[in-house]
Amino acid sequence: xxxxxxxxxxxxxxxxxxxxxxxxxxxxxxxxxxxxxxxxxxxxxxxxxxxxxxxxxxxxxxxxxxxxxxxxxxxxxxxxxxxxxxxxxxxxxxxxxxxxxxxxxxxxxxxxxxxxxxxxxxxxxxxxxxxxxxxxxxxxxxxxxxxxxxxxxxxxxxxxxxxxxxxxxxxxxxxxxxxxxxxxxxxxxxxxxxxxxxxxxxxxxxxxxxxxxxxxxxxxxxxxxxxxxxxxxxxxxxxxxxxxxxxxxxxxxxxxxxxxxxxxxxxxxxxxxxxxxxxxxxxxxxxxxxxxxxxxxxxxxxxxxxxxxxxxxxxxxxxxxxxxxxxxxxxxxxxxxxxxxxxxxxxxxxxxxxxxxxxxxxxxxxxxxxxxxxxxxxxxxxxxxxxxxxxxxxxxxxxxxxxxxxxxxxxxxxxxxxxxxxxxxxxxxxxxxxxxxxxxxxxxxxxxxxxxxxxxxxxxxxxxxxxxxxxxxxxxxxxxxxxxxxxxxxxxxxxxxxxxxxxxxxxxxxxxxxxxxxxxxxxxxxxxxxxxxxxxxxxxxxxxxxxxxxxxxxxxxxxxxxxxxxxxxxxxxxxxxxxxxxxxxxxxxxxxxxxxxxxxxxxxxxxx
Numbered sequence: 001x002x003x004x005x006x007x008x009x010x011x012x013x014x015x016x017x018x019x020x021x022x023x024x025x026x027x028x029x030x031x032x033x034x035x036x037x038x039x040x041x042x043x044x045x046x047x048x049x050x051x052x053x054x055x056x057x058x059x060x061x062x063x064x065x066x067x068x069x070x071x072x073x074x075x076x077x078x079x080x081x082x083x084x085x086x087x088x089x090x091x092x093x094x095x096x097x098x099x100x101x102x103x104x105x106x107x108x109x110x111x112x113x114x115x116x117x118x119x120x121x122x123x124x125x126x127x128x129x130x131x132x133x134x135x136x137x138x139x140x141x142x143x144x145x146x147x148x149x150x151x152x153x154x155x156x157x158x159x160x161x162x163x164x165x166x167x168x169x170x171x172x173x174x175x176x177x178x179x180x181x182x183x184x185x186x187x188x189x190x191x192x193x194x195x196x197x198x199x200x201x202x203x204x205x206x207x208x209x210x211x212x213x214x215x216x217x218x219x220x221x222x223x224x225x226x227x228x229x230x231x232x233x234x235x236x237x238x239x240x241x242x243x244x245x246x247x248x249x250x251x252x253x254x255x256x257x258x259x260x261x262x263x264x265x266x267x268x269x270x271x272x273x274x275x276x277x278x279x280x281x282x283x284x285x286x287x288x289x290x291x292x293x294x295x296x297x298x299x300x301x302x303x304x305x306x307x308x309x310x311x312x313x314x315x316x317x318x319x320x321x322x323x324x325x326x327x328x329x330x331x332x333x334x335x336x337x338x339x340x341x342x343x344x345x346x347x348x349x350x351x352x353x354x355x356x357x358x359x360x361x362x363x364x365x366x367x368x369x370x371x372x373x374x375x376x377x378x379x380x381x382x383x384x385x386x387x388x389x390x391x392x393x394x395x396x397x398x399x400x401x402x403x404x405x406x407x408x409x410x411x412x413x414x415x416x417x418x419x420x421x422x423x424x425x426x427x428x429x430x431x432x433x434x435x436x437x438x439x440x441x442x443x444x445x446x447x448x449x450x451x452x453x454x455x456x457x458x459x460x461x462x463x464x465x466x467x468x469x470x471x472x473x474x475x476x477x478x479x480x481x482x483x484x485x486x487x488x489x490x491x492x493x494x495x496x497x498x499x500x501x502x503x504x505x506x507x508x509x510x511x512x513x514x515x516x517x518x519x520x521x522x523x524x525x526x527x528x529x530x531x532x533x534x535x536x537x538x539x540x541x542x543x544x545x546x547x548x549x550x551x552x553x554x555x556x557x558x559x560x561x562x563x564x565x566x567x568x569x570x571x572x573x574x575x576x577x578x579x580x581x582x583x584x585x586x587x588x589x590x591x592x593x594x595x596x597x598x599x600x601x602x603x604x605x606x607x608x
Contacts, residue, residue: 050426050453051534053518054446058437061097061512062519063104071105073115079525082115083108085348088412089321096509099554100516103421103538106408108520109345110353111370111530117344121147125353126372129345131298131606133291133599142603144298152375155288155357155401158278158473169567169575172251172258172266177574181265182239189482190219191259191267194227194235201226208257212249234259236267256468278471278478279565280488281404281455283362284384286478287562288376288401291599294351295343296327302605303330304583316416316582317350317596319544324349338607350418352409352597356562357401358455368532369402369425376401379478384487389480403533404428404455405562414544416582417596420572421538422560424493429561430454430461431496437511446496456491456561466492469566491561494568498537498555509555513537536560539572546582547573547596 069075073082086105093099114120114127121127132145132153145154169177184192190202193216201224207215213232216224227235233246236259244267250257251266259267279287293301300318303309309326318324324346331340357374360366375398379391405428408421430449438444448461457463470484480486495501499509517534524531537555541547552573559568576596579585584600595601 050428050532051431051449052446053514053521054436054438054444055518056438056440056444057514057518058439058441058511059515059519060437060508061095061100061516063101063516063523065523068520068523071108073112077523077525079528080113080530081525081528082112085109085345086410087347088349088410089324089347091412091415096512096554097516099419099538099540100421100512100535102412102419103408103423103535104516104520106348106351106410106421107406107423107533107535108530109348110406110408111403111533115344119147123370123372124345125292125355126153128295129343130292130294130353133293133603136602140602142599144293144301144603144606153290153372155290155374155376157286157288157377157478172253176251177570178251178253178260178264178266181244181261181267183244183259183267184237184239184241188219192237193224196225196227198227206250206257206259208250208252214248214250214257214259256465277469277481277566278473279456279469279491279562280383280471280486281358282458282488283358283455284488285359285361286376286383287404288357288374289563290353290355290357292353292355293599294345294348294353295331295340296324296346296348297350297352298606299331299334299340299343300327300350301600301603302334302607303327305605306330306608308333317411317418319349319411319413319416335607348410350411352407352418352599354407354563355403356405356560358404360400360402363402366400366402368427368529369404370529370533371400371402374399374401377476383478386485388486390474391478391486393476405560407560407563415540417541417545417547417550417573417578419538419540420576422498422536422558422563423533424536424560424562425455426532426534427453427455429456429491429493430459431493432461434496434501434510435507436514437507443507454491456488456565458488459490461492463490463492466490467494467566467568489565491565493536493561494559495555495557496536498539498558500557500569503557509537513555541573546578546580547576548578548580 069077071083072078073084083105086102091102110125112124113122114124118124119128126147128147130147134143134145134154135156136142169179172178186192186202188202190204192200193203195201201218203216204219205217207217209215214234216226216234218224229235232248236244236246238244245262247260247262251260253266281287308330314323318327328342360371375396377393378395378397380394381388381391383391404425406423409418411418433448434446436444436446450460468489469481470489471478471486472481497510497513499506513535521531537558539552539554539556539558541550542553556571557569559570564570578596581595584595584597
């Protein structure tokens with residue numbers, strides 16, 4: 001673990017020494033240069049253990065020491081000490097940094113030991129302040145599961161990625177979202193095209209010519225002289241037999257050319273790849289996912305479903321004290337055992353959390369992770385069996401899981417669209433090269449991360465074809481994607497700190513996020529497990545309001561490499577698009593048919 005506190009202290013001592021030896025300028029410069037060299041060497045030694053932050057980043061976004069002490073329950077920093085939630089009720093940002101600091105404080109709060117007012121517990125997120133959200137049942141509904149000692153949380157071995165209407169989607173290499181259309185397949189599950197003689201041919205591979213036009217190869221890797229439209233596009237049919245109108249070009253999805261329709265939908269053949277899938281870490285553990293909401297969210301949802309919140313009926317998540325008061329009344333009037341006199345941490349407002357976890361088995365440094373005891377499924381044959389292509393869920397087991405990623409979404413004053421932030425463990429995935437502003441106000445370049453020590457990559461950021469899915473769901477079973485075996489994927493975080501390299505804000509946004517990460521890690525007490533987690537980015541709507549009518553700002557192309565692994569680059573609001581509804585619209589195969597929240601509509605109330 002990188003001791004940023006030590007480095008910060010040494011840097012401070014160098015500055016103090018400079019003040020006391022003004023008559024010995026040469027000595028001062030040599031001493032500071034040696035210290036800088038030591039700092040760089042110290043950081044470089046940790047490069048194989050995870051993400052390295054450039055030591056000379058300009059401090060554009062920071063907590064002051066006094067400010068950071070003030071967010072702790074005790075009034076001062078302590079190892080794994082309790083942190084108060086950000087006051088979302090009184091959130092008054094004066095810069096982009098305000099949003100990033102809100103994100104950092106919310107992460108530290110969620111991963112703090114739960115105080116007695118919250119019912120106690122190892123962490124706030126597993127205290128009575130939070131409810132787990134069940135997966136969809138056979139009727140397309142979800143349940144809220146209260147935290148209780150010994151109660152297993154519903155960890156799932158796969159994650160669903162759906163568009164704003166619940167439809168299957170993919171993202172191309174430029175971050176553009178595409179709906180998915182299913183094409184007819186042959187007996188081997190491969191795409192069916194027609195050659196010039198009108199005969200059906202199974203297509204094993206789609207490539208792109210230099211001009212972007214599609215090249216179709218059969219199972220023998222021979223180029224197919226396909227039957228083409230007047231514009232040069234292949235002739236294909238959907239899985240229902242309807243002709244597909246294709247463009248005479250391709251788009252890149254996860255590094256591979258894909259056929260695309262004239263309406264912009266990407267042609268897919270394999271179920272599960274577009275709607276979501278499973279991910280395996282390099283230690284052989286599946287990634288398990290957990291959905292949670294806080295008590296304010298749960299009672300707000302219940303009050304709305306039971307028509308207890310009216311005059312006026314809210315159309316957004318709560319952002320004002322009046323809305324919080326209505327929700328508190330619902331809790332006070334709730335039947336036992338759901339009666340609550342107040343929400344202990346009500347200033348957090350409404351919060352949704354999605355987190356990702358792996359087994360601690362095989363981790364060289366399990367103490368560097370936030371952990372939880374859990375019950376997870378087992379598979380037969382074991383997923384790590386060589387050349388395995390299909391495993392069936394067989395049983396369950398008790399194990400310890402380590403946190404590797406977390407999305408934090410919360411409503412605040414003037415921001416009903418909610419603030420969307422994501423964090424990852426430092427050892428997760430390599431970053432490509434990026435630029436930042438240095439302490440000398442120059443542009444610095446952080447090199448691409450190399451191989452070694454990554455949880456989700458056996459290579460570095462220069463992997464030839466990263467982020468390719470190998471595992472897809474088949475009911476409760478897991479199967480290999482066609483042409484693959486079940487195993488770990490090599491993952492790269494495409495946009496290191498949530499901003500595309502083509503953006504004019506690339507360097508400045510990177511600087512803000514790296515600056516805050518370096519600041520927070522340096523202010524936390526040595527040995528605090530939270531020193532091993534980094535803010536990847538946060539996004540929201542400028543001035544607040546519906547994403548459909550506003551300007552999306554912050555780090556708008558952030559993705560968590562453990563949750564949007566195969567959907568990079570992307571944007572939260574591409575899928576969580578309000579479409580005129582700032583809560584969630586019911587119906588649809590995934591429990592929603594539009595709206596901001598994908599779990600709002602399908603969640604049953606806590607009580608009738």
